[in-house]
Every structure is written in C-alpha cells, then in structure tokens.
Amino acid sequence: MGFFKFIFSKVFLKQLLLALLVLVLLVFGLLYWLRASTNHDQRIAVPDLSKMSLGLVQQELENADLNYVVIDSSNYNPDFPTFSVIEQNPAAGKFVKEGRKIYLVLNPSGYRKIEIPELVGRTQRQVEPTLLALGFKIGKIDYRDHISSDEVLELRHDGQTLNVGDALRKTSVIDLVVGNGKGSYRTSGDAAQDVINDAEDLDDAGF
Structure with missing residues (x-):
C-alpha cells in the first residue's frame, strides 16, 4: 500500500511532471538544432x-x-x-x-577539328556524304580531264590541297576536284615522247 500511496503523492506527481517537461524541452531543442544545422526550412x-x-x-x-x-x-x-x-x-x-x-x-571557343580521311580516288557520290557526315560543307566542284568520270582527284580548302590527316574545324567548306571522264591513261610525259618519236620518224624518212 505504501508504494501506491507514494505514486499518487504530490511529490511524485511533481517530479513526474518536471521530468516530462524536461523531456519535451530536450526534444524541441534537438529538433531546432537539426533544422538549423541542415537548413531544413531554407530553400x-x-x-x-x-x-x-x-x-x-x-x-x-x-x-x-x-x-x-x-x-x-x-x-x-x-x-x-x-x-x-x-x-x-x-x-x-x-x-x-x-x-x-x-x-x-x-561553350568552347569554336568547333572541334576533324581529320580528313582517305577520300581521293573515291567517287563523288561516296565522298560528299562522308564529308557531310563528318560535319563539313561541300563547296564548289571543279572538273578536270581524267579517264574516270565522277572520281575525286583532290580536296581543297581555301585554295590549298588537303592531305589525309589534315585537320579542319567542323563546318569548314571543302572544294572538290572531280574527273570528267574525258581524259586518257596516257600521261603528259607519254604524249611528249610520242611527239619526239614522230619527229624522228619523219627525219628518217627524209622530210
């Protein structure tokens, strides 16, 4: 009976209420600290x-x-x-x-540079899509006497002949030199030799 009497005594109830009050204050204090340290409400x-x-x-x-x-x-x-x-x-x-x-x-300072692949000797229909896929633009098309029609003989940029491995910035304009199918396999050196041979033949014949 003495135990139950103590539980319901004013002294115990005051101590219990004080303990609960301290607990509540601790909980609120902890929550406030967490919010302040993690910027919980700051967006x-x-x-x-x-x-x-x-x-x-x-x-x-x-x-x-x-x-x-x-x-x-x-x-x-x-x-x-x-x-x-x-x-x-x-x-x-x-x-x-x-x-x-x-x-x-x-954003970088400009378009990245792209190397020129081996394209000389291929047809114009092969070369143009390849250059466009790499990000280049096709400029003017110049035709040159050559036995093979539609064959790309040179690639140029700003008047300069391009070689394999040369690097140009993307969107650069590339001009093409293409064969027109009107040439022959005979080189200029062969033609010159023929002129000399013809002259010698005429001389031998007494002309």
Missing part, C-alpha cells in the same frame, strides 16, 4: 545562368549563397557566347539548400 531558387560568363556566374551564385563546379565543355554552339554557360544542373528555378554546388557546362 534557394537556382538562378538562370545560361549564356553567362564565369565572372557573372560567380557573382550571381555568391549573392545566392551557392557554389559552382565546371564539369565539361560541350560541342560548340554558335548561339551561345564563347566560354559561356550552355548547360547547368540543377536547372534554373529548382530549389536547393544553401551552399549547394551548381554543375556547369561551358
């Missing part, structure tokens, strides 16, 4: 960094208490300024916590 809208230089990006993100990391350079896009932001993650308008890193992709 920052990611600004639109598209087409900004890194200098402007740094200023914009510092004002928003955010950081950035440049992860890559994309394929050149002429619609964006050189070295400006072409992609960002998280995207503009997304809500993030303070100090979050924004990952950026920048």
Whole structure:
C-alpha cells in the first residue's frame, strides 16, 4: 500500500511532471538544432545562368549563397557566347539548400577539328556524304580531264590541297576536284615522247 500511496503523492506527481517537461524541452531543442544545422526550412531558387560568363556566374551564385563546379565543355554552339554557360544542373528555378554546388557546362571557343580521311580516288557520290557526315560543307566542284568520270582527284580548302590527316574545324567548306571522264591513261610525259618519236620518224624518212 505504501508504494501506491507514494505514486499518487504530490511529490511524485511533481517530479513526474518536471521530468516530462524536461523531456519535451530536450526534444524541441534537438529538433531546432537539426533544422538549423541542415537548413531544413531554407530553400534557394537556382538562378538562370545560361549564356553567362564565369565572372557573372560567380557573382550571381555568391549573392545566392551557392557554389559552382565546371564539369565539361560541350560541342560548340554558335548561339551561345564563347566560354559561356550552355548547360547547368540543377536547372534554373529548382530549389536547393544553401551552399549547394551548381554543375556547369561551358561553350568552347569554336568547333572541334576533324581529320580528313582517305577520300581521293573515291567517287563523288561516296565522298560528299562522308564529308557531310563528318560535319563539313561541300563547296564548289571543279572538273578536270581524267579517264574516270565522277572520281575525286583532290580536296581543297581555301585554295590549298588537303592531305589525309589534315585537320579542319567542323563546318569548314571543302572544294572538290572531280574527273570528267574525258581524259586518257596516257600521261603528259607519254604524249611528249610520242611527239619526239614522230619527229624522228619523219627525219628518217627524209622530210
């Protein structure tokens, strides 16, 4: 009976209420600390960094208490300024916590260079789709006397003959020199020798 009498005594009830009050205060204090340390209620809208230089990006993100990391350079896009932001993650308008890193992709200084493959000797119908698939543009077509019609004899850029392995920027214009099928297998040296032989034959005949 003495135990039950103690449980319902004023002293025990006061101690119990005091213990519950301390427990509640501890729980609320812990929750408040967790929210403050993890920025639970703080959300920052990611600004639109598209087409900004890194200098402007740094200023914009510092004002928003955010950081950035440049992860890559994309394929050149002429619609964006050189070295400006072409992609960002998280995207503009997304809500993030303070100090979050924004990952950026920048626009390079120009189109990447592509090596010229072995194309001389192939037909024009083979060469043109290959050059277009590599990202080049087809310029003017010059025809030259040659036994083979439609055969590509030279590739040129800005008047200079291109060789295998030469590198040009994507979208460069390449001119073609193509055979017209009107030539012969005889070289200019052979023709010259024939003239000499004909002259000797005439001399021997007394002309």
